[in-house]
Amino acid sequence: MEEVMTFFLENRIFIYLLIFAIFLGFELISSVPAILHTPLMSGANAISGVVIIGAIIVIGQAESNDYLSLGFGFLAVMLGMINVVGGFAVTNRMLDMFKKKK
Amino acid sequence: MFDSPFALEIGYLIGTILFIIGLRQLSHPDTARKGNMLAGVGMIIAIIVTLLFYDYDPGAEFVGVKNMGWILAAIAVASVIGWMVSVKIKMTAMPELVSLFNGLGGAAAATIAMVEYTSKSSFDTGTLAVLFLSLVIGGMSFTGSMIAYGKLAGKVGDIFSPIMTWVNLLFLIGSVGIIGYGLASPDAMDGNIAWILLGISLAYGIFFVMPIGGADMPVVISLLNSFTGVAAAFAGFLYGNQVMITGGILVGSAGTILTVLMCEAMNRSLLNVIIGDFGGEGGGGKGQAGEQVAKEITLTDAAILCAYAQRVCIVPGYGLAVAQAQHACHEFEKLLEAKGVDVYYAIHPVAGRMPGHMNVLLAEADVPYPKLYEMDDANPVMDTTDVVIVVGANDVVNPGAEDDPGSPIYGMPIIQVHNAKNCIIMKRSMNPGYAGIQNPLFFRDKSRMLFGDAKDSLTKLSSEVKSL
Numbered sequence: 001m002e003e004v005m006t007f008f009l010e011n012r013i014f015i016y017l018l019i020f021a022i023f024l025g026f027e028l029i030s031s032v033p034a035i036l037h038t039p040l041m042s043g044a045n046a047i048s049g050v051v052i053i054g055a056i057i058v059i060g061q062a063e064s065n066d067y068l069s070l071g072f073g074f075l076a077v078m079l080g081m082i083n084v085v086g087g088f089a090v091t092n093r094m095l096d097m098f099k100k101k102k
Numbered sequence: 103m104f105d106s107p108f109a110l111e112i113g114y115l116i117g118t119i120l121f122i123i124g125l126r127q128l129s130h131p132d133t134a135r136k137g138n139m140l141a142g143v144g145m146i147i148a149i150i151v152t153l154l155f156y157d158y159d160p161g162a163e164f165v166g167v168k169n170m171g172w173i174l175a176a177i178a179v180a181s182v183i184g185w186m187v188s189v190k191i192k193m194t195a196m197p198e199l200v201s202l203f204n205g206l207g208g209a210a211a212a213t214i215a216m217v218e219y220t221s222k223s224s225f226d227t228g229t230l231a232v233l234f235l236s237l238v239i240g241g242m243s244f245t246g247s248m249i250a251y252g253k254l255a256g257k258v259g260d261i262f263s264p265i266m267t268w269v270n271l272l273f274l275i276g277s278v279g280i281i282g283y284g285l286a287s288p289d290a291m292d293g294n295i296a297w298i299l300l301g302i303s304l305a306y307g308i309f310f311v312m313p314i315g316g317a318d319m320p321v322v323i324s325l326l327n328s329f330t331g332v333a334a335a336f337a338g339f340l341y342g343n344q345v346m347i348t349g350g351i352l353v354g355s356a357g358t359i360l361t362v363l364m365c366e367a368m369n370r371s372l373l374n375v376i377i378g379d380f381g382g383e384g385g386g387g388k389g390q391a392g393e394q395v396a397k398e399i400t401l402t403d404a405a406i407l408c409a410y411a412q413r414v415c416i417v418p419g420y421g422l423a424v425a426q427a428q429h430a431c432h433e434f435e436k437l438l439e440a441k442g443v444d445v446y447y448a449i450h451p452v453a454g455r456m457p458g459h460m461n462v463l464l465a466e467a468d469v470p471y472p473k474l475y476e477m478d479d480a481n482p483v484m485d486t487t488d489v490v491i492v493v494g495a496n497d498v499v500n501p502g503a504e505d506d507p508g509s510p511i512y513g514m515p516i517i518q519v520h521n522a523k524n525c526i527i528m529k530r531s532m533n534p535g536y537a538g539i540q541n542p543l544f545f546r547d548k549s550r551m552l553f554g555d556a557k558d559s560l561t562k563l564s565s566e567v568k569s570l
Contacts, residue, residue, distance in 0.1 A: 006226075007226070018347060021351035024355070025352045028356060036131060039128065040458075041200060042196075044360075049207050051211045051337055053149065056156070060169060062169060073172070076214050076217065079209045079213065080207065080210040081184065085181045086184030089188035
């Protein structure tokens with residue numbers, strides 16, 4: 001119990017951040033026309049590629065002879081980056097098609 | 103020069119703001135493109151400041167990110183792969199691709215958690231809890247997305263048995279139990295618990311998506327998308343990294359809202375979708391097929407019917423996507439317009455395999471915006487419509503949803519094509535739709551079937567109309 005309390009006190013700013021971000025996400029999305037559902041989902045998916053930052057931090061602290069961490073870190077950076085680049089590129093391609101109509 | 107913590111935090115702040123503005127703009131048609139770009143720029147900034155300024159021990163002398171060669175190599179390879187795939191992929195395969203990318207993000211979160219776990223010797227309870235959550239959610243999001251990908255690509259079938267609900271419940275309880283055990287007795291684990299959790303989460307992802315029927319795949323992808331966001335946010339908690347937390351949570355909550363919107367469109371609860379008692383099995387609506395006979399229409403008759411109508415409505419569904427018939431469809435529509443027919447499209451919110459799937463496809467074929475009616479705008483004009491052409495849609499035009507309380511989709515809003523004066527249904531065969539429910543529409547007096555591949559039929563219809 002004590003550990004939980006300490007954790008809460010140490011991280012309370014992040015917990016606030018978490019709660020605000022949840023409500024912000026709801027607010028941002030709640031009025032979207034159906035035509036934008038697919039591009040929006042795809043764009044949000046690209047943003048979830050932000051996990052790549054964690055991957056960089058992981059591989060960036062590995063010792064240069066720790067091949068297990070390096071290998072998995074490399075893998076994580078790649079997976080995250082494919083998510084990011086592919087996600088934004090695909091979203092852009094979808095939205096490009098809407099643009100022509102205007 | 104400024105000092106690195108400052109540069110890092112400012113970079114993250116800008117990145118976060120760009121994510122928020124980007125998402126905001128992505129939800130309006132006029133600004134969507136710009137919003138996507140802004141979010142992309144935010145991501146690039148966040149990545150660059152991490153590479154340059156991330157400090158592992160803020161108190162001590164600056165130790166930045168090591169192994170830069172590895173990182174840049176991974177980024178380069180991944181960028182090329184991601185770019186190539188997204189440029190080359192066919193528009194019809196878009197939903198699969200989003201699911202695939204989403205799975206990779208989940209895998210990255212799980213991998214990070216594993217490396218972090220194996221490379222450190224001790225954790226405090228809070229950190230460990232966050233690490234486990236990132237691992238489990240990321241892992242199940244990975245395999246779940248892969249199964250969803252397989253289902254959409256037609257590589258994985260629906261497997262349903264009532265036992266799976268219990269198996270899934272067991273997985274859920276099991277992982278919660280193991281996390282609890284791992285947290286309560288940190289000494290007893292010695293590295294194995296994380297591997298066990300990884301195994302369970304990967305298996306859970308498979309079992310979670312496997313029994314969910316194809317018709318529910320849009321909901322599942324959206325849900326898994328929000329899972330990946332949450333996994334990324336938990337990974338961000340590990341490092342106290344604000345841009346990961348905000349980015350991840352934004353995606354988590356946005357994905358959840360989208361999921362709920364989709365469930366509402368089908369008049370079902372999320373729980374009902376997840377338990378999956380409907381996706382694979384027909385339920386009450388089945389069984390009338392044998393006694394009734396659907397009437398066919400010839401191509402020539404169909405062409406005449408359309409060409410001399412005043413108002414024609416096209417209702418597209420997944421069959422349009424499978425047959426890649428969007429261009430043929432637009433061709434046909436232009437021919438009819440040239441003959442003075444008023445043509446519009448009626449789009450059901452969950453037609454296809456993703457929300458907005460049909461809009462994307464028709465936009466690709468240059469169908470003008472104003473011709474696309476949403477369901478609520480299309481239904482009131484249905485009884486003044488002479489001919490409805492249903493192109494590969496099924497469940498979204500099933501009148502059983504309105505008048506048959508025994509139907510599994512009873513209560514789901516539909517496009518009321520049965521109110522139109524005539525209805526031509528393009529279908530490959532009499533097989534029931536993806537949800538496995540028989541459609542009484544086919545047997546109504548005003549309904550006529552036109553069997554065959556949608557693209558093929560539309561092309562032939564066009565040449566028939568031309569020769570009139």
